[in-house]
Amino acid sequence: MSQTIDTTAPGGSGPRQANGVAAQPRRWRLAAYPSLLALPAVLLLIAAMAYPLLTIVSRSFSEPEWGLQNYVWFFSTDVNIQVLLRTFSISAWVTLVCVIAAYPYAYLMTVVGPRMRLVLILCVLVPFWVSGVVRTLAWVILLQDSGVINSVLKAIGFGGVKLIRTPTGVVIGMAQVLLPFMILPLYSVMRGIDLRLVQAARSLGARPALAFWQVYLPLSLPGVFAGAIIVFILALGFYITPALLGGPRSTMLSTLVQSQVLSLLNWGRGGAMGVVLLVSTFILLALAAPLMRQRHKQASRS
């Protein structure tokens, strides 16, 4: 094929012609396989993600011997089931708290002037750059029985509240750590919403609440879903915050994995726990996916 091109090519200097001819099929090939562009990322993911994950899965079936014993053990141990359900429920609460806290904040970011917006962005990002451990320890000081919150409550005449070492304390701490992951996707979606649509709804007689509910909210839902998924999935794997802010009744699955692997050297069981968490996350996402697609269509239609 290269020869036919060679013969039909218009005149020119030899080497240049040869170069052009050689380049042409190469360009063709790249155009035919654009997925090749993803090769570096794919290789990295295989080495750093797929291979270790496969090792974990295979060890969960092969240690100490081939079979399902690690999964049988997982589902026949009450603690594991209880902690798995608790992990999902705490993550769901964290996601809810994040949505409620982030939504008005992200909206505010879209309506203020540029200088104020910078301040708001910094308020989100600066804590984000501080290590999670440091932030968690700060929460210890705030939430503990003799801490800032309880001292203030007692000083103004209220009784103390039990915050640290309760699921509530863990949700508060995790929500603060994860808040940027909700605010940033929400902001990027809200920034793209044309506020004239809300004005149009108002001019057609909708009260502000209705205009928000029927126009603005559906348009912002993709951001809510994106943020919720990121926050929920990150929350499932949290380790430090529940360990420091929680008590026995707020232990999450990662702590149990840690004790299986690090103190019992039971890689099989630890792997099985990880796989169960991963698979149940996939199932949950699969259930949520159709809901999200539908909402998304609604939003784009309006």
Added chain:
Amino acid sequence: MGYKSALAGIAGATAIALVSTFAASAQEAPPAGTIVDGSLKGKTLTFVSYGGIYQDGQNAALKDFVDKTGVTLLNDGPTEIAKLQAQVESKNVTWDVVDTADLPPYVHCGTLFQKLDLSKIDVSHIPAGQVGECSVPAMNYGVVLMYKNDTYKDNPPKGWKDFFDTEKFPGIRAIDGSGDPIGGLIEQGVLADGGSVENMTPADIDKGIAKIKALGPDTIYWKTGAESQQLAESGEADMILMWTGRAMTAVKNGAQYTPVWQDWLVVMDQLTIPVGVKDTDAAYALINAYLGKNAQEVLTEKTSYSPINNEAQPKVDPSVAAFLTNTPERVKQGYQQNIKFWVQNFDAASEKWTALMAGN
């Protein structure tokens, strides 16, 4: 000189030679603290421990060894048995001497840790009963019951029975939940329950853990030494199980707590050599230097942990001395957990302990 005297001379010389050979083999292990100048030039050893002032103190204790033998000492950490297992399994062991918690060298003796050749290290100055088949102690400390002065005033708890008695001694308890089961505390739970620890059975683990669970839902299981110290300094709990080093620091920082020394739980860190290290003799040389009197004095002065050489006379101020566990009085009051039992039942105990930690 006659024939007979010549024979006698040969016999005498042989006898001397025999005696000296015998003496040499009996004393083959160089005395603890021995450092041979220039003996490890060009060699590298990796020492693994738990970081912080502890590992810094260990490095200070080994400074003489490093300076004189010419070895390059690298530091790594924190010790994680799972990481070590991965190294041993892949036959690429980069950790030469590893400081561990007290049970792992017994649980993984021969599989992850080498059986120690006692002709290469001098263990004669180590406190009795602390040399394992695969480990020597790295330092001694204790888990001690600290009670809050304000809460108990004139009627303070005097031992573990009072710790487990929530009626006579109400208040929030805080327990070491940083990792492995605290065998000594479970044993004390069995005793407080009216049981005996003479011939422990796995059923006793349940009894002891039930006793700990009966302390109530407000019980705090601290995850790190720093957290226990923070609990004491802010007065969050009424009785706290604390490592002696952390207890000392908390009191120094103004925590209003008092230790109960009766039956304090004896704990130690261990020094081990993993299976498959490249230069075993160099690792032995490091350990033997570490066990020496001078090294142990430096270690205690820098870290406030108790030395494991009985000749060491560290110079420490009274606040540190008050929490050292190697004085004759403290040695008498200490409670040593049944290591053999906990090693044999390590998996069962860990599982039950984990369930306790997870709220079940």
